Amino acid sequence: MSAQIPEVRSTEQLREKWMKPEVITGSEILLRSLLLEGVECVFGYPGGAVLYIYDAMYGFEDFNHVLTRHEQGAIHAADGYARASGKVGVCIATSGPGATNLVTGIATAYMDSVPLVVITGNVATTLIGTDAFQEADITGITMPITKHSYLVRDVKELPRIIHEAFHIASTGRKGPVLIDIPKDVSAALTLFEPSSDAVNLRGYNPRMVPNKLQLDKLVQAIEDAERPMILAGGGVIYSGGHEALYEFVKRTEIPITTTLLGLGAFPSGHELWTGMPGMHGTYTSNMAIQKSDLLINIGARFDDRVTGKLNGFAPHAKIVHIDIDPAEIGKNVPTDIPIVGDVKTVLEMLNPEVKRAAKADAWRTWIQQMKMEQPYRYQDSDSVLKPQWIIEMLNDTTNGEAIVTTDVGQHQMWAAQYYKFNQPRSWITSGGLGTMGFGLPSAIGAQMAHPERLVISVNGDGGMQMCSQELAICAINNIPVKVVIINNQVLGMVRQWQELIYDNRYSHIDLAGSPDFVKLAEAYGVKGLRATNKEEARKAWAEALETPGPVVVDFVVSKDENVYPMVTQGSTIDQMLLGDA
Amino acid sequence: MSTRHTIAILVNDQPGVLQRVSGLFGRRGYNIESITVGQSEEAGLSRMVIVTTGDEQTLEQIEKQLYKLIDVIKVINLSVSPMVARELALIKVNAEPAERPEIMGVVETFRASVVDIGSHNLMVQVVGDTTKIDAMIELLKPYGIRELSRTGVTAMIRGNV
Numbered sequence: 001m002s003a004q005i006p007e008v009r010s011t012e013q014l015r016e017k018w019m020k021p022e023v024i025t026g027s028e029i030l031l032r033s034l035l036l037e038g039v040e041c042v043f044g045y046p047g048g049a050v051l052y053i054y055d056a057m058y059g060f061e062d063f064n065h066v067l068t069r070h071e072q073g074a075i076h077a078a079d080g081y082a083r084a085s086g087k088v089g090v091c092i093a094t095s096g097p098g099a100t101n102l103v104t105g106i107a108t109a110y111m112d113s114v115p116l117v118v119i120t121g122n123v124a125t126t127l128i129g130t131d132a133f134q135e136a137d138i139t140g141i142t143m144p145i146t147k148h149s150y151l152v153r154d155v156k157e158l159p160r161i162i163h164e165a166f167h168i169a170s171t172g173r174k175g176p177v178l179i180d181i182p183k184d185v186s187a188a189l190t191l192f193e194p195s196s197d198a199v200n201l202r203g204y205n206p207r208m209v210p211n212k213l214q215l216d217k218l219v220q221a222i223e224d225a226e227r228p229m230i231l232a233g234g235g236v237i238y239s240g241g242h243e244a245l246y247e248f249v250k251r252t253e254i255p256i257t258t259t260l261l262g263l264g265a266f267p268s269g270h271e272l273w274t275g276m277p278g279m280h281g282t283y284t285s286n287m288a289i290q291k292s293d294l295l296i297n298i299g300a301r302f303d304d305r306v307t308g309k310l311n312g313f314a315p316h317a318k319i320v321h322i323d324i325d326p327a328e329i330g331k332n333v334p335t336d337i338p339i340v341g342d343v344k345t346v347l348e349m350l351n352p353e354v355k356r357a358a359k360a361d362a363w364r365t366w367i368q369q370m371k372m373e374q375p376y377r378y379q380d381s382d383s384v385l386k387p388q389w390i391i392e393m394l395n396d397t398t399n400g401e402a403i404v405t406t407d408v409g410q411h412q413m414w415a416a417q418y419y420k421f422n423q424p425r426s427w428i429t430s431g432g433l434g435t436m437g438f439g440l441p442s443a444i445g446a447q448m449a450h451p452e453r454l455v456i457s458v459n460g461d462g463g464m465q466m467c468s469q470e471l472a473i474c475a476i477n478n479i480p481v482k483v484v485i486i487n488n489q490v491l492g493m494v495r496q497w498q499e500l501i502y503d504n505r506y507s508h509i510d511l512a513g514s515p516d517f518v519k520l521a522e523a524y525g526v527k528g529l530r531a532t533n534k535e536e537a538r539k540a541w542a543e544a545l546e547t548p549g550p551v552v553v554d555f556v557v558s559k560d561e562n563v564y565p566m567v568t569q570g571s572t573i574d575q576m577l578l579g580d581a
Numbered sequence: 582m583s584t585r586h587t588i589a590i591l592v593n594d595q596p597g598v599l600q601r602v603s604g605l606f607g608r609r610g611y612n613i614e615s616i617t618v619g620q621s622e623e624a625g626l627s628r629m630v631i632v633t634t635g636d637e638q639t640l641e642q643i644e645k646q647l648y649k650l651i652d653v654i655k656v657i658n659l660s661v662s663p664m665v666a667r668e669l670a671l672i673k674v675n676a677e678p679a680e681r682p683e684i685m686g687v688v689e690t691f692r693a694s695v696v697d698i699g700s701h702n703l704m705v706q707v708v709g710d711t712t713k714i715d716a717m718i719e720l721l722k723p724y725g726i727r728e729l730s731r732t733g734v735t736a737m738i739r740g741n742v
Contacts, residue, residue, distance in 0.1 A: 143601060144608050148651040151596070168651060203593065203654045327645035330638065 014062060019194045026155040026186040027056035030119070031063050033162040036194060039090050041066055041081070041448050043074035047094025048134055049121030052186040066448070066477065069469035071098050073441040075105025076467065079114050080442030083428045084403055085449035086240070088115045088170050095122045096134030099180075100141065104435055107145040109176040111432025112261060113238060115169040116176040117162075118146075124184040125153060139180050147175030155188040163195035172206025173325040174238055206324060210341030210349065217337045218296070218320055219353045225294035227316075227363045228254045231277060231306070234261030234431070235299020235323060237424040241344030242266065245298065247351050254357050255367045257285035259300045261431045264421035268400070272364075274371060278306040279567045280413040283374035286565075286573040288367060289314050296320045299343040302332040303432070308573035322346050376417045376565075377581040384558040385537060387411060387486045391418035393541060394456060394484065402454040403428065403446045407439030407463030410492035413563045415458045437466030443481045444473055454482070454545075461487040461514055471524040474550035482544050483526075483552040485517050488559045496562045500577070501569075521552035530554040583636050585614070587666055587736050590629040590647060591621060591655040598652045602629060605650065611635060611643050615668070615733030626654060630735045632711075659736050666736035669706065670714045671696070675725035676703040687720050702727060710734075 018032040030053060034042065041064040046054040057063055068074040074091040082089030089109075093102050099120040109116045123132040139149045148168050150161045158181075165177040222228060236245050236258075242265050249256055249272055257277045258265050266273055275282035277289055289295060295317040300306065302321075307313045310332060320337040321329045329338045339346055378388040391414050394402070400420040405428040406412040412429055421427050428446055430438040443457035464485050474481055491509040498506050521528030527547055531537035537555060544551040564579030592598045599618055606613050614632040621628040633643065640658065647656045659666070676684050684703060688695055693707035707717045711734060718729065 139597065140600065143597075143604050147649075201651060203648075204651050325649070327642065327649055331642060 018062070021191060021193055023189050024192050025052060025056060026152075026158055026181065026188050026190070027052040029155065029158045029190070029192050030162065030181065030186065031056050031060060032192065033159050033195070034090060035062055037162065037166045038087065040064060040087075042090045042092055043068055043077040043081075043445065044092030045071050045074055045094070045098060047098045047121065049095035049123060049183045050092060050098075050186070052183065053092065053121065053181070065092075066473065068441065069472050070467065071101035072105055072437060073444075073467050073470040073473070075102045075116070075118065076108070076435075076438050076441035077445035077448070077470070077473075078116055079105060079109050079438075080405055080428050080445030081449045082109075082114050082116060082445070083442070084425050084446035086425060087449075088117055088166055089445065090117050090119065092119045093121070094134065095120060095138070096136045098134075099136055099138035103141065103145070104433075104437075106142050106176050106178065108430050108433045108435040108438060110145045110147070112430065113174045113234065114176065115174040117165050117169055118176055118178045120178065120180050121186065122151070122180050122182045125182045126184065128182065139178060142178050145176070146178045147173075149178040149180065151180045152182065152185050155185050155190045158185070159193060159195040164199055164201065167199045168201070168204065172204070207326070207340050208324075208342040208345050210322075210339045210346045214337055214339045215346070215350055215353065218339065218350065221294050221318055221320065221337065222252055222254070222354055222357050224359070225318075225357055226359045227292045228252070228294040228296065228357050228360055229288050229292035229317070230254050230256040230296045230298060231259065231289065231300050232256055232262045232265050232298045233259040233300025234265075235343045236262060236265035239299065239324070239343040239345075241299070241342075241347050242424045244344050244347035244351060248347050248354065251351060252354050252357050253364065254296070254360070255288060255364065257281070257288065259303070259306055259431075260416055260429065262300060263416060263427040264424045267422045268420040269422065271368065274367060275376070276416055278303075278308070278573060280417065280563050280565065281306075281573075282376065283565055283576060283578065284367060284370040286567070286576060287370060289317075290572070290574040292317045294318050294320070296322070298322045298347070299324075301328045304332075307332065308567050308571055308575075312572035378561070378564075378579075379581045381558070382534065385531065385533060385555055387414050387488070387555075387557045387561055388418055389534070390484070390486060390537060390555050390557065391415050391458070393537065394458075395419045397541060397545065398454060398456070402426070402456045403443075403450060405429065405439055405443040405446055405455065405457045407459040407466075408434045408436045409460045409463060410488075410496065410561070410563050411458050411460045411486040413493075414486070436463035439463055440467050440481075440483060441470045443483070444470060444479055447479050447481050455480075456482045456484060458484045458486065460492060461485055461489060461511055461517070462491045464517065465514060468520060471521060471526050471550070471552070475525040478549050480547075480549050483521075483550065485552065485554045486557055487517065487554050488557050488561065489514070490559055492561070493563070495560075499562070500566070517552055517554040527551045528554065530556065532556045583634050585632060585634050585660070586640055587659040587664065587734060588631045588633065588643065589657040589659055589736065590631065590653060592627050592629060593652040593654065594620075594625050594627045595652050598627070599629075601650050601652060602631075602647070605646055606631070606633070606643075609642070609646060611639065615731075617733045617735045619735075630659075630733075632734050657738070659738055662738045662742065663740070664736050664738050666710050666734050667708055668711060668714060668732050668734045669708045670717070670729065670731045672705045672707065672718065672721055672726055673702055673728040674705060674721045675701060675727060677701060680724060684721070684724060687717070691717050693717060
């Protein structure tokens with residue numbers, strides 16, 4: 001017997017293999033089409049209606065599938081993968097409960113414009129509409145939270161639909177697209193003819209190139225402005241426009257604030273960067289917006305957490321709004337100069353035209369002074385651990401270079417405030433929907449996208465319990481995520497609102513009965529560490545960083561810490577509670 | 582200021598497309614006064630005509646949000662141009678033999694027609710713009726309307742556009 005020559009696995013050869021026209025099942029068509037779209041890994045969970053699909057995976061080594069422990073874990077992982085990589089995230093779930101378990105994740109991705117292709121099984125076409133076992137109208141259920149959706153009725157349409165889905169998810173304003181595949185379609189045999197590259201969608205032509213006339217108006221407005229301000233959002237990162245943004249700021253020297261989803265779009269060490277705006281933003285950002293005479297929104301959507309009370313938002317400013325989604329312009333804030341287009345394209349067209357905002361010197365001085373006088377601050381302690389101190393420690397020990405994912409609540413805001421991001425796609429958080437349970441699975445996805453980078457998942461002790469089952473994935477696949485728990489034994493953000501707005505009427509916020517997180521980690525075969533003071537914290541964190549695999553670090557922190565500054569709901573953003581630090 | 586608008590929407594004739602459009606109106610809080618759907622001049626495309634009320638900003642949002650639906654090809658605000666808007670109503674009205682000549686008088690004046698005669702009632706068909714049909718209904722009310730069915734408005738811009 002001659003020695004076996006290992007198969008050469010060049011991408012070209014693989015593609016040729018995947019594209020081979022053969023009579024195969026809908027399931028095999030699905031897997032091959034996904035590979036042809038460049039999908040590196042898929043997160044999923046099997047079940048009755050996707051048995052043919054999972055059967056097609058059996059022994060198909062080209063296809064990389066990660067079995068999560070809950071469908072919600074699968075979709076958040078796909079989301080984290082997409083946000084960290086810029087590619088389309090993919091997840092698979094079965095019909096009925098499998099599909100409905102994805103709903104929160106789909107809405108999360110939709111609100112934050114994350115490109116996902118979500119594949120669900122459904123009962124056979126002959127059973128649809130009969131209330132069959134595990135039947136749910138998932139295309140109907142998800143219509144308001146998907147960019148588009150398909151119910152595949154004919155296996156011959158599958159290659160085209162998959163190709164369209166990837167195109168729709170990843171272009172224009174990105175978002176989740178759902179493909180629902182009935183069981184008989186995934187079983188049906190047909191001749192596989194890969195979809196051509198061309199996409200024929202008459203009703204879908206995202207506008208990339210802006211109207212030149214509006215650009216000229218902006219160039220003039222910058223020249224005239226005395227108090228110009230940039231408000232940059234997630235659109236900068238999603239369009240790959242961070243370098244163009246840097247150039248824009250370098251040329252115009254206009255101060256810049258970045259929204260929660262825009263963190264990392266601009267280096268936080270830059271002297272013109274004022275931090276985050278809005279409900280828990282910096283004093284400088286909010287005051288600057290309120291005083292500005294020209295507010296240039298670049299790829300943000302004037303979310304209510306940023307604007308506060310709309311009537312009274314940026315009252316003196318001429319509003320410029322650059323966005324790829326025309327529906328965002330004028331939706332919340334009346335706009336003087338609307339610029340519809342891809343952020344990167346717009347900025348690259350603007351950059352040769354714009355000059356230094358020459359009338360804004362006094363303004364720049366004032367911004368610097370505010371930054372100095374009003375940084376984020378907290379009262380540190382040597383007796384109890386302060387959550388802000390922990391985030392500062394994470395930042396200092398990693399030079400702001402880690403990928404940080406978070407859950408939702410106080411720890412999320414502290415991470416946003418105290419971790420200093422310098423690169424795009426390093427900050428992964430559920431901003432629009434505010435989804436608890438997002439922190440851990442999204443970190444798994446981010447780590448899959450960047451095996452070489454350090455990924456830190458910052459969680460509260462509440463949200464940690466919403467998807468903690470995914471620790472199993474870290475253990476079994478040796479995904480070296482460092483899971484940080486800011487453990488204050490309460491639902492902190494709810495407690496903060498109840499203290500400040502509901503007269504200390506603390507209702508159902510006590511998380512007594514939570515597991516011992518060290519033991520929980522160990523139960524999954526993951527290293528668990530705990531720290532209750534600074535010395536232990538430094539030691540535990542150093543050990544976590546030195547450990548090659550996944551680690552859970554339970555930081556037990558003070559219970560009654562609030563996130564400041566804070567703008568309460570219904571106030572304009574210059575009415576800030578600054579706390580007593 | 583809130584005013585009435587008639588919007589035509591050209592959509593892919595796909596399963597679920599009506600749900601996509603009506604769902605959008607529902608979840609964003611836009612009003613639908615009437616909605617009609619049918620074939621258009623092009624195979625594979627349907628034309629919807631929706632009558633809605635709202636101010637300028639709402640109308641702008643409706644158009645933009647509709648365009649975000651992949652199956653929406655074109656949105657036309659008909660109300661900004663001279664348009665022909667028509668709906669059809671079937672009205673079953675009480676009509677004892679003695680009252681019939683009087684009712685027939687109303688029907689003729691409105692250029693409506695009687696499409697069915699029962700022993701105690703008539704079915705009247707009327708075509709026209711919304712105000713005409715409203716007026717017709719008002720005039721038939723005293724006789725006792727047993728059943729009323731309106732199609733909702735369909736509309737088109739006049740002339741060569």
